[in-house]
Amino acid sequence: MTYLGEDIPKLGFGFMRLPLVEAAGEKTIDIEQVKLMVDAFMAAGFTYFDTARGYHGGKSEAALREALVERYPRESFQVATKLPAWMAADAEEARSMFETSLAETGAGYFDFYLLHNLGETRSALFEDYGLWEFAREQKDAGLIRNLGFSFHDKADEFERVLDTHPEVDFVQLQINYADWESDSIESRKCYEIARAHGLPVVVMEPIKGGSLVKLPESVASILCEADPKASLASWALRFAASLSGIVTVLSGMSSLEQVQQNVGIMKDFAPLSEAEHAVVARARKALDGLPVIPCTDCRYCIKGCPEGVRIPVALASLNMLIAFNDEYRAQENYDWNATGGEASKCIECGACEEVCPQHIAIIDELKKAAAAFE
Ligand code: SF4
Ligand code: SF4
Structure with a gap:
């Protein structure tokens, strides 16, 4: 049986860390560079783009329109964006973000639409502002094809939201090998709950915001010795993409070079073997042994x-x-x-x-x- 997103290539382009250029004393998105990045990504056969109302001070969605939507046939790519209720002063402003996102992206409809960053005190805002019902109405109107939410909190709260909202089509979770067993992120627990609910998963932060390509030597050497030809990024991307039921694995790419590296890794993606999983587990153990502050995020x-x-x-x-x-x-x-x-x-x-x-x-x-x- 197929699942939602099975046919989508397993690398997604996150529009949250776009390259910047200085103009008139201000840093703005380097749109010409973004166009080259989009072209390289699309030329390699990848199609999923992820933005949000709040990225780049509200300018990410317009960059997506300029670099992608106005330059490629609409059905040749998927657009995902997000509604951050916690950025709005009231329900009216929160709801208006949907229309703003439609206008800014020029996408016409959203393939994937997310209530942005549920968890902790934020989940309640989406209920208080009536945003679940509002999003369902937009879906009924054909403006949202698949409705989901992104999440940053513990597994208990994640399960509570899913139990309250069985209408969810997919979820977006922070998943990487470093956070897989983490007490604060609970990647594995959240992923397993999503799959137990039969939901496909969009992976965010597979490289932990870039941290997993800046590993200390004691950890990097474990991966490099296991496969001298494999980059640190490839271990991280392949770990996430090897999970079952994945829609795509997002990478917030910041340069053409990063796009070229990532599409090179994921174009002929092969899941991690059992032996490679064991190597990653050793790297995770080494990371856990670093002298960090021992906060368990118990709160x-x-x-x-x-x-x-x-x-x-x-x-x-x-x-x-x-x-x-x-x-x-x-x-x-x-x-x-x-x-x-x-x-x-x-x-x-x-x-x-x-x-x-x-x-x-x-x-x-x-x-x-x-x-x-x-
Ligand atoms: S109580 Fe201590 S361990 Fe728990 S979240 Fe606070 S600082 Fe971290
Ligand atoms: S010392 Fe007091 S004010 Fe400071 S963080 Fe702790 S509880 Fe809060």
């Missing part, structure tokens, strides 16, 4: 914080620096997820340290996070 600390500091986000961002020396990705994670609960808001009351089961010196770590990211 006990958040409940009693009078300032609403997003403590686990700050610690996870610091860990991206410690494990991968990946300043870009760490800053990106902090900017996306710590806004409103920045580390510098800490008043050093100590309530979080009293409840942290890992006995982390949270106040000191928050000072480091504030210095690094604010």
Whole structure:
């Protein structure tokens, strides 16, 4: 039996980290470069494009129109975009984002439409604003072909959303070999729940925002010795694409070179063998052994914080620096997820340290996070 998205090539083009160019003292999307990237991607037979209302300060969707929609026949590619309720002041503004996305992309309809970034306190907003019902109406009107949601939280909350919304056609999950058994991302658990619900999965962050091509030598050597010819990116992309029921594996590509590398890896994609899976498991174990801050993302600390500091986000961002020396990705994670609960808001009351089961010196770590990211 076939599943939704089975026929879609297993590399998708994420429009969230597009190349930038400086013009009149401002950084804007380098649209001519994006056109070359789209051309190389399409020429290699790949067809899935993923954007969102919020990417690149709201300019990603228009870049997609200019580089793709206005240059290729509409039925030759799939467009996915997302509605971020948490960026809207009220239900009316949230709903208006759909029309804005249609106008900005020029796509006419969305092959895949996602309620963006459910999880934690964000899930409730989509209910409060009536966005599930609204999205179903757009689907009935033929403007959405497949309805889903992207998710950043734990497996329990993921299952709750799926139980509440059996109308979902697909889901988008953060899946990579480093996060597969992670306590904070719970990649494997979420993936298995999706498949138990019979849902196909769009994979996001297969290279962990680029971190898995910046591995410390102790981890990279495990992969390089197993196959000197295989790039670090190929291990990460092939791990994600080897899972069953995958619609496509998104990569937020930033240069023509990255597109060429990734299509080279995925054009004649072969799933990981059993021996290769064992190599990846060894690399994951080595990553787990790195001297990172031992935060398990249990979130006990958040409940009693009078300032609403997003403590686990700050610690996870610091860990991206410690494990991968990946300043870009760490800053990106902090900017996306710590806004409103920045580390510098800490008043050093100590309530979080009293409840942290890992006995982390949270106040000191928050000072480091504030210095690094604010
Ligand atoms: S010490 Fe800082 S982070 Fe911890 S609970 Fe108090 S204000 Fe919040
Ligand atoms: S209580 Fe400790 S381990 Fe749990 S999320 Fe907070 S800092 Fe991390």
